[in-house]
Amino acid sequence: MLVFLASEVMLFGGIFAAALALRLEHESAYGAAAHHLNLWLGTANTAVLLTSSLMAAIAVQAARDGKPAWAARALWAAVLLGCVFLAIKGAEYAGDLREGLMPGTAQAHFEGTTQHLFMNLYFIGTGLHAVHVTIGLGLLVVAALNRQARHDQHAVLIGNVALYWHLVDVVWVFLYPTLYLAGAR
Amino acid sequence: MTEPRFEHPPEEAAISYLADGHSLRSWFLTTDHKRIALLYLVSITFFFLIGASAAALIRLDLLTPQADLLTNEGYNRAFSIHGIVMVWFFLIPAIPNVLGNFLVPIMIGARDLAFPRLNLLSWYIYIFSGLLTLYVVVSGGVDTGWTFYTPLSSAYANGAVVATIVAVFISGFSTILTGINFIVTIHKLRAPGMTWGRLPLFIWSHYATSIIFVLATPVLAVTLLLVAAERLIGIGVFDPRLGGDPLLFQHLFWFYSHPAVYIMILPALGVISELITAAAHKRIFGYWFVAIASIAIAVIGFMVWGHHMFVSGQSVYASAVFSFLSIAVAVPSAIKVYNWTATLYKADIAIDAPLLFALSFIGLFVAGGLTGLMLAMLAIDVHVTDTYFVVAHFHYIMVGGSVTAFFGGLHFWWPKITGRLYNETLGRIAAVLILVGFNVTFFPQFLLGYEGMPRRYHVYPPEFQVLHVISSMGAALLAVGYALPAIYLIASLLPGGRRAPANPWGATGLEWTTSSPPPKDNFTEQPVVARQPYDYPLAHPASRDDG
Amino acid sequence: MNAVLRRVLVWAALMVLLAITLGAAFLPLGAARPWIAYGIATAKAALILWFFMELRREGGLVRLAAIAGFVWLTILFTLTAADYLTRFWTG
Incomplete structure (x- = not known):
């Protein structure tokens, strides 16, 4: 499982490398473009996702301690927080659309090529991440519904699902400074 | 060939994996790693034929300085399809997915890979992406070359670029799954007593290859995704008009594709280590050096990609660093060549077809490697970049190296895989034909390149014609050399073909302790390993004196 | 230490780091800013890997x-x- 996760890390690596190249080439314009993102929504989402990760970790421990009911509760909490994350993300996308920051739409208008490119990267990066969040949510739901998994004191299924969920979290931890913090002023 | 040493005759053994079910379902839904290996063997042979047909078109067109067989567009499509099919659908899966799939579990004494169903899934993914590529061939082709350089691929190229990219993208999942499967299998399923120091070198090289599979392929995937997005919805990461940078594509592409060269060559190095020790009946010289060299090649191989970009506008300071690292990667490769030679020194050598393939491999690999060093030097590279010199160099490594090793390995393990012996005389003739044909084809290309013939052009000044004609003649000879094994290997399967004993070569290794072909679960009882690999003094009392 | 309590403490540490990185983003630190942001991100990732992903047990x-x-x-x-x-x- 961890080997697969290393592979996932590399998948996002390409996006980060692109962001790095862009930032190195257009230092100040990059910051200006990032400033248009909603830093507060991004921060809130970081907190939501970190908390969700905590819930997944607790679920693993509860299953190990032979408390299947608590494992299920923690997993559902993680699912709920994941949905909150997606909801905030959706609200943010809607806001971007209204402000004409979404590339490829009719009302899109940018202050310059760097901003255009930055928003492209932003949507590819967060979009790819959102896909992973959705997959992770599916896995969490499967684990929460699986009676056997809850009672498994080795927590094999829940453990692996949690590993995946943590990875999704780690990727976001790096997306946050790359996309949001770069624009704070 | 020596007589088998101790096994009971095949009749007494458990039912072989080939006899276990004859329905289509028992093949296409099998989770037996040996059957999946054969599925791969048939499919890569098919793709090899497609890639080879494209190569034949290219060589025929190059017989004359004018364009009289193919149009410009047609020529571009021919070499693109040749490159894409040969790299992603033949060379990368050839050794790991056929020989590796068959041998990795047997060599470590396991019943199957760690995730048998994942293994089958990876074959289906491979076939699906391969069919998508064929669709591209018939639906207008692709003319970007196998490298998909931007902005050509993103802004200018016509044809089914996106479909091709999707095909390569999907085939990447197949290799990632294989890589994960191998890594977990090698970690978790080794037989009792099979310590890391007792692993056959074939396993070490597949382990190194799997690392690259898992860590490099996703970068290619996301890069190709960005190119496809740029074509479809105008996302301009690689487009300078939008502030992007086409060179970034080259960075990301070669971060995958240079290690991909090692994906193609590392398993070949593992095969050669097995062939050499079996032919020499001798312990490998410097086991740990060879094993660690595989890992070193895998790791350093990730840090040299910039040498593909010396003339691209990359910073000269970065180029200097990449040049140094590229020269450094030659060290572990040279260690291997040195150790093989030392293994053969003063050995009791059996000159069979597999050894002839192995010796050709060493010669061609050294020639390819040394010209690689020349290319790693900044000053020389600037002179010969994008000429036939580069083409000849990488064909020496990929065809002269990988394909020769694949043929050698196929001959060596053919008795084990099929339970039949092939015609040894024809095998030796084929090995020599391939060596000669290969050199006649590609050596003139070094000369062409040094004199300035650029790659990917099909109209050229008349003074290059003599060398081009020689090269095309060599290609015809090479084609005969490749066709010959197809004939006698298939002939060995016909009723009346000679049955193979369990250990026709008198080799060590767990795969030779089980029957030929192996039973469904590989072994009738769980093997326990108590000896070093290549412990030939015990297997062959005659060569005990070499210590 | 109670296993659940430890996880909550790690979570609290993550939240503190989040607050610090957010605050630091507004300070006039010049060229050091991205270094601090990524340093803290690395620290957070390390905490997640070490405790949540349980590498400490491996x-x-x-x-x-x-x-x-x-x-x-x-x-x-x-x-x-x-x-x-x-x-x-x-x-």
Whole structure:
């Protein structure tokens, strides 16, 4: 499982490398473009996702301690927080659309090529991440519904699902400074 | 060939994996790693034929300085399809997915890979992406070359670029799954007593290859995704008009594709280590050096990609660093060549077809490697970049190296895989034909390149014609050399073909302790390993004196 | 220590780091800003890997597998940045 996760890390690596190249080439314009993102929504989402990760970790421990009911509760909490994350993300996308920051739409208008490119990267990066969040949510739901998994004191299924969920979290931890913090002023 | 040493005759053994079910379902839904290996063997042979047909078109067109067989567009499509099919659908899966799939579990004494169903899934993914590529061939082709350089691929190229990219993208999942499967299998399923120091070198090289599979392929995937997005919805990461940078594509592409060269060559190095020790009946010289060299090649191989970009506008300071690292990667490769030679020194050598393939491999690999060093030097590279010199160099490594090793390995393990012996005389003739044909084809290309013939052009000044004609003649000879094994290997399967004993070569290794072909679960009882690999003094009392 | 309590404490540490990185983003630190942001991100990732993903319970080999991806990314970033940063040193 961890080997697969290393592979996932590399998948996002390409996006980060692109962001790095862009930032190195257009230092100040990059910051200006990032400033248009909603830093507060991004921060809130970081907190939501970190908390969700905590819930997944607790679920693993509860299953190990032979408390299947608590494992299920923690997993559902993680699912709920994941949905909150997606909801905030959706609200943010809607806001971007209204402000004409979404590339490829009719009302899109940018202050310059760097901003255009930055928003492209932003949507590819967060979009790819959102896909992973959705997959992770599916896995969490499967684990929460699986009676056997809850009672498994080795927590094999829940453990692996949690590993995946943590990875999704780690990727976001790096997306946050790359996309949001770069624009704070 | 020596007589088998101790096994009971095949009749007494458990039912072989080939006899276990004859329905289509028992093949296409099998989770037996040996059957999946054969599925791969048939499919890569098919793709090899497609890639080879494209190569034949290219060589025929190059017989004359004018364009009289193919149009410009047609020529571009021919070499693109040749490159894409040969790299992603033949060379990368050839050794790991056929020989590796068959041998990795047997060599470590396991019943199957760690995730048998994942293994089958990876074959289906491979076939699906391969069919998508064929669709591209018939639906207008692709003319970007196998490298998909931007902005050509993103802004200018016509044809089914996106479909091709999707095909390569999907085939990447197949290799990632294989890589994960191998890594977990090698970690978790080794037989009792099979310590890391007792692993056959074939396993070490597949382990190194799997690392690259898992860590490099996703970068290619996301890069190709960005190119496809740029074509479809105008996302301009690689487009300078939008502030992007086409060179970034080259960075990301070669971060995958240079290690991909090692994906193609590392398993070949593992095969050669097995062939050499079996032919020499001798312990490998410097086991740990060879094993660690595989890992070193895998790791350093990730840090040299910039040498593909010396003339691209990359910073000269970065180029200097990449040049140094590229020269450094030659060290572990040279260690291997040195150790093989030392293994053969003063050995009791059996000159069979597999050894002839192995010796050709060493010669061609050294020639390819040394010209690689020349290319790693900044000053020389600037002179010969994008000429036939580069083409000849990488064909020496990929065809002269990988394909020769694949043929050698196929001959060596053919008795084990099929339970039949092939015609040894024809095998030796084929090995020599391939060596000669290969050199006649590609050596003139070094000369062409040094004199300035650029790659990917099909109209050229008349003074290059003599060398081009020689090269095309060599290609015809090479084609005969490749066709010959197809004939006698298939002939060995016909009723009346000679049955193979369990250990026709008198080799060590767990795969030779089980029957030929192996039973469904590989072994009738769980093997326990108590000896070093290549412990030939015990297997062959005659060569005990070499210590 | 109670296993659940430890996880909550780690979570609290993550939240504190989040607050710090957010605050630091507004300070006039100049060129040091991205370094601080990514340093804190790395610290957060390390906490998640070590405690939530339970690498603290695993052996060396598994830890190696887990960080391999990150190490390789470092190679990718370092050498790519080596190009972009030095490309304009010569006119």
